[in-house]
Amino acid sequence: MENPFKFGTVVDEEYFTDRVNEVTYIRQFINSPNHLVLISPRRFGKSSVVAKALKLSGRRSITVNLQQVTSVQDLSAKILREFFKLYPLERIRHFFEHFRIVPTITSNPVSGAISVSFVPGVDSNTLLEDVMGLLEKTSTEKDRLVFVLDEFQEIKEIAPKLDKQLRSIMQDQKHINYIMLGSQESMMSEIFENKKSPFYHFGEMMRLGKLPRADFHKYLSERLSGFFPETSGQIADLILDYTSCHPYYSQQLAATIWQIKALQPDIQDVFPVAINYIVRTHGLDYERLWIKLNRTNKWILQHLASGSPLQTGEHRTSTIYSALKRLQKEGYVIYSDGYELEDPFYRQWIIETNS
Ligand SMILES: Nc1ncnc2c1ncn2[C@@H]1O[C@H](COP(=O)(O)OP(=O)(O)OP(=O)(O)O)[C@@H](O)[C@H]1O
Ligand SMILES: [Mg+2]
Structure with a gap:
């Protein structure tokens, strides 16, 4: 039997619980011409809730995590690479005629993965303008692209004035919805709530809390009941008390309890054993x-x-x-x-x- 709990990656389908109001809100929001800023501490489920809303809405979207971006050039390459997942190169080849700096695009014939590179030393600001222009050109009023920028607070670290440049490019775009995610409350507030910041009041701020206890309890106890028919509700309570309903750590603890019971069915009191196991491992x-x-x-x-x-x-x-x-x-x-x-x-x- 497969472990019914999952932690560490974006969760979907049977691993995703609750967030009904948040998903509805995000879906409604991206149907308006506005942008959304979603903040929560790490591993509360930002990526998962946005992925869920996007999937249900059926909208075209790309995601770039700024934590993995090393320079403006790298940002341009990563946006393009994401973009090629939406459109085969043949369909958008003609758009590159407008590029002032033409990228080298190679496709791995086996994996299908696309790699993008630019001649060293090119003007990276021009590059970013062209790439962002491509996103706008391929979007229309009826078919607006959703661009998710994860760990957006990193914008300050990638290059000086990148925030200003990006903001001025976005100013002229009409058919893209941006969703900015961030896990550093103070830096995100500084970017979106400080009058001097280029992104001042750029989008609606939304804060994601922990999962509601009743729903999370139901989710955990239903899945634990296979191994613990009598005590699944009690164990779910122990887990949520211990983690204070933190989405990631609750799933981690539940997964560990499940795993230990699967391997050592004779253990009676699994809860402390699971905690001890996780603490020792780290x-x-x-x-x-x-x-x-x-x-x-x-x-x-x-x-x-x-x-x-x-x-x-x-x-x-x-x-x-x-x-x-x-x-x-x-x-x-x-x-x-x-x-x-x-x-x-x-x-x-x-x-x-x-x-
Ligand atoms: N709606 C949910 N239902 C059940 N578990 C969830 C839910 N949302 C998040 N989790 C748990 O939390 C983990 C982290 O979720 P996710 O990666 O979406 O969070 P994040 O806020 O984007 O994290 P990071 O700060 O690392 O980017 C998931 O792997 C899962 O275990
Ligand atoms: Mg995330």
Whole structure:
């Protein structure tokens, strides 16, 4: 029997639960001429919810993850490569007549994969304008392309003024809907809510929360019931208490419980065994992360892990606040109902190694 839980990649079909309102909202939104900015901490399900909405809407779309982009030239190449997945080269060959810098396009006859390259040293701004122009030219009022830019906050890191350049190109486009995704709340707010930013009020801001407990509980217990006919509901509760309904970690824990039961059916109390297994598997990484932290950060993480108050008088409020912001930016801490450790297994590791 295949493991009914999945974590780490975009989830769809039977692995996808709830998000009904979000999917409806995104679908409606891309039918308007407006753009959407979707923010949540890492692994809350941004890519999955957008993929679901796009699939149901049947719209043409391309996705580029800015975290994987190294330069403006690379960005242009990646957009083109995505674009070729929608259109066979033969159908759009004539559009390249308008390109000021013609790319070299090669197709692997076996895998069908397309690779795109440009002559070294070309003006990358012209390149980006031409590529973005191609997207607009192949779209119409009735058939608007959806362009998803994942980890959009990275725009600031790729090249100076890239945000300004991209914004001015987008200004003239009429038939493309943009969806910008980001997992760094403060940087995304800076890009879309600071009056001085080129992307100020570019799109509607939407924040994705954790999955609603009742739906997620149903999802988990239904799938666990094959192995745990009597106790699946209880185990689902234990999982959601432990992960505070975090989509990724809940699926990870459920998948591990399922796996252990499949391999060792005689184990009675699987829940602590699964947690122990995950914490041990990541022990080395956790240790590496830990030794890189300064004392204040260690102190804060210890207190968050054990649920102790931070206002003990040991550190100034301003110190705690700025450290929390930094830890949030680096992904250790998330702000959901309050500040909490992002990874419940790291929380466990911290409690165990510091007690
Ligand atoms: N609607 C959902 N139903 C069930 N599980 C989900 C759902 N959304 C997300 N998950 C779980 O969370 C994991 C991460 O989802 P996804 O990759 O879509 O999140 P993300 O916010 O795009 O993450 P990242 O910050 O890494 O880009 C999935 O692999 C899955 O285990
Ligand atoms: Mg994602």
